[in-house]
Amino acid sequence: MNTLPVGDCVWEIPPSEKPGMLVPARIYASEALLSRMDAGVFEQVTNVACLPGIVRAALCMPDGHWGYGFPIGGVAAFRADDGVISPGGIGFDINCGMRLLRTSLTEPEVRPKLRELVDSLFAAVPSGVGATGLVHLSDAEFREVMCQGARWCVKHGYGWADDLDATEGGGCLPGADPERVSQRAVARGRDQLGTLGSGNHYLEIQVVPPGGIHDARVARACGIEAPGQIMIMLHCGSRGFGHQIGTDYLRKFDQSMSAYGIRVRDRELACAPFRSEEGQAYFAAMNAAANTAFANRQVITHRVREVMGQIFGRDPRELGLSVVYDVCHNTAKLERHVIAGESIELVVHRKGATRSFGPGAADLPAAYASIGQPVIIGGSMETGSALLVGTAHAMEETFGSTAHGAGRAMSRAQAKRLVRGDALMRALEERGILVRAASRSGVAEEAALAYKDLDEVVDVVDRLDIARKVASLRPIGNIKG
């Protein structure tokens, strides 16, 4: 496919490349990252460019790779009035996202108790196939969680009020409607609050490495003081509840979209007009799933505080265990952006892409109003992760969006052929990283060699000014599904 350079780390596929493209496709990547992107990225981002009501361009972030429907790393905005909403532009794991907690602990304080800490967190936060959580809810309570998200958790003792300020949307997206959710989704998700899942989901104990602070002023505003400081990172989403909502509506849209005269190039892009009854029903159900994902990360945060309080013999507040930020990377949100000088209401789909709102943007808590929204980019259990902040330029260039991870570069099956999970766990332990996992094969699938270079992804988004580097984080303990 004809992919033309149109700027530093910006590539464009013109609408002439595929019949039906309404806008260009735009890929943000260095030459090295572009060369590692698989064929699916180019096919899928140009398929997205064909969807009704799309504005400006279909975008793919530097960590982009072959997904289903949208590429992972895909961002697209559709006019709310005559555009669509597509479950394939959000993913089944609705509001999969990242949460970062700071601590006032240092690596020398944690190292002697690291094994006990990792073992205790592995026991306290269920993970892997068939895991159920420790919070048992009635149907009525689960409906409250759908509508209130992390707020429900704080109200019921699973968190602190200031956790909500540090969560995208205050931990509760508006418009959730339990009536738009199937009983099957409830049956799948009700007992999973406080569980990690599997695949690339994790709970990680991290340290700020020497030289890991790139912007001391902004890092301080995020509660990061100095190298050696211990941080805790979570990556998980809405679990079976969100997965079932995605399944239910994908199946419905596949059958109903012909009534609206919509044809898609990949059935996984099945969609409905946003203002249609079907579109509004999915949006309401999707927001219910997004809220349960916030609640899931909130309950896990509570467990982390319980465990760390017990192990270090101090109140979690004394340990400084506050939330730096919680940010989604699989959602569709109704936002206003300026298109050709006019502020327009758009349905912004981000699938494996992080919101990256700059200073002064709406929905930022006071602590971040002048520096931009924290952006958390998760890497592999071997190489580490990164904290960045959103920028004004991201608002203009990418609908306030940026990368979400390192981006997969190798299939799960290939990774398993090259790496053995138990051998990798032993090798990591020799390097000072303790891993506990529900599945050994899952560890092999998540080896660093299966991913692109995280530092390069972070450097590219910083160079593009669609997020700015604040701090690097290196793992010392990892809990996986």
Add this chain to the structure above:
Amino acid sequence: MGRHTVLEAIAVADCAIEIEGDDLDDLFATAAGAVAELMVNPITVPLAVERRVTLAAPALDLLLFDWLSELIYLKDSEQLVFPQARVRVRPDSPCRLQACLSGGVIDRERTELRADPKAVTLHQLTVEPLARGWRARVVIDI
């Protein structure tokens, strides 16, 4: 006797599977076995639970979608996994499936866990006849 292969070059973060069966019954039973194998090591699951499933869908590919989605649903809602399935598929209009599943509860002490599939996708979903037998392709979100 059916067989399945993982397609490594497709949807790298997920799991693309190609399944072949002698007939539609065999194809759908083999697909169920492939999904069970994705979730757990099947020999570590006792065959202690039987479950009957009846489904109807407007086309064979959507019947496969619903069938595998049902298995993923049972994994989350009842922590059940089914390494064995006897399946009867009728390609009428609508297409119909009747199945008897054999498996058991995921026991975290005894069951060797693998991946936790989220959903069946419609990406590249196909069910097609061969000169002898049937072939399907499905991408499972991991």
